[in-house]
Amino acid sequence: MPSPRPALAASAVLTATALLATACSSTASPAGSSGGGSGKQTVTFMGFYGSFQDEFTKTVIDPFEKANPDITVKYVPIQNSAEVLAKLRASKSRPVADVALMDRSVAPTANKEKVFAKLDPAKVPNLRRLVDTARSKDGYGPGFSLDSLSILYHSKKVKQAPTSWNDLWDPAYKGKLAMPIADTRGVALIIALEKILGGDYKKDIDPAIGRLKKLAPGVETWQPSPDVYTAVQSGEAQVAVGWNARGQYYKDSSGGVVQPVLPKEGTVTQINTINLAANSPHTAAAQKFIDYAIGAKAQKAFDEAAFYAPVNRDVRLSPAVKNRTAASDVQRKNQIPTDWDWLTTRYTAWVDRIKQEVISG
Incomplete structure (x- = not known):
């Protein structure tokens, strides 16, 4: 390592x-x-x-x-x-x-x-x-x-570590969430939520958008500065959504303060x-x-x-490194199938819906 x-x-x-x-x-x-x-x-x-x-x-x-x-x-x-x-x-x-x-x-x-x-x-x-x-x-x-989408949390401030995408809606995290999802992270999160909700992201993303609308009042920041990883490390946010690779990097550089989590429902590879x-x-x-x-x-x-x-x-x-990446056996087993070629023509529309209906709504 x-x-x-x-x-x-x-x-x-x-x-x-x-x-x-x-x-x-x-x-x-x-x-x-x-x-x-x-x-x-x-x-x-x-x-x-x-x-x-x-x-x-x-x-x-x-x-x-x-x-x-x-x-x-x-x-x-x-x-x-x-x-x-x-x-x-x-x-x-x-x-x-x-x-x-x-x-x-x-x-x-x-x-x-x-x-x-x-x-x-x-x-x-x-x-x-x-x-x-x-x-x-x-x-x-x-x-x-x-890389893969993950949940990040501040290990010194969060008593119960999140294990599921559903944990983002835990009342204990209200006002402590950083959700920079007006980009590929949001697109990947929609796919994960559609799986949880039993939907098909190729047919209808209204259920996932509706779920994110309910999360909006509990979000402390949609655009942490300079980024979500330092926001979690500093304690500005306690729970967030980000990419696994940078989460793992910051885990080391922060002395374990930043912790990335692979949710039990699986994740999306980017x-x-x-x-x-x-x-x-x-x-x-x-x-x-x-x-x-x-x-x-x-x-x-x-x-x-x-x-x-x-x-x-x-x-x-x-x-030691492989087990912390998207190449790990656990992550490969828990990948949510994603058709990125298909998503290319929907990407901008999805991000616009996140901005207009979730962040600004």
Whole structure:
């Protein structure tokens, strides 16, 4: 098992300031515009901020640059997939990034709009080593990491640990909930609730929306800052919904204060895809980077550090780490079947309903 994680180094203010500054600079100039006359190519990568950026830089970018001294990778942190799509849409002819992460539920929209380009299998040979769930049927960006939805709680303040999605409605948690569900987390939660309520999310999500409406009065915040994990760690919220991988990471970095839970009814697996921007001026270098990121060495290093399940079938995680990821036998057994390809055309409508009927309602 990896060594204990250090405590969070940056304050919320510094994190937010750095994120804003980087995002602004990325919008101002096209990808790879830096590098000057040094002979190096600069591949600009958009990825999630915070602990994800820290571990990705250490386990993927740094080793890649060492192995490829002619390529520099510039990391641009982003909040979510919607932000990535908006930035790349606005810079389509001269993209502000060469490579970008995006939820599988959002990526097909970007593919349809030609925001991303198809990969060349000859230049990304590790595509052949991917598990089936990470493969792209149409040649666009494959999965990079697998994660699952979980409940988070503050172990020092919550006397009875939650074990079920239904526990979110426990009166003991009223006014102590953080529910950042105006994104993929909310979509995944709807699917879990539909299972509990005996419904079919492909036919009708009214039952799940109705259930969330009843939860709304007990929610302390819908948009914890800087994120739900630090909100739970600080005690701003005592119970929340978030992703397992970051929950596990914060469990270590908080000394066990943050605890992620796999609800007994099961959970929903989510896939982050890694994509090549259309019109990238550094297509060859960008594809080399994507190939490295989905390779066994990078996958094992990153997942051991950040608790994601690997997409490369050659990776064998240590048992101590595997049992805390979506690759664990328990989580694989308790996965709620989800058709993300089908959800692509409903994703925006579902998120809009959450915003309008649950959060604002």
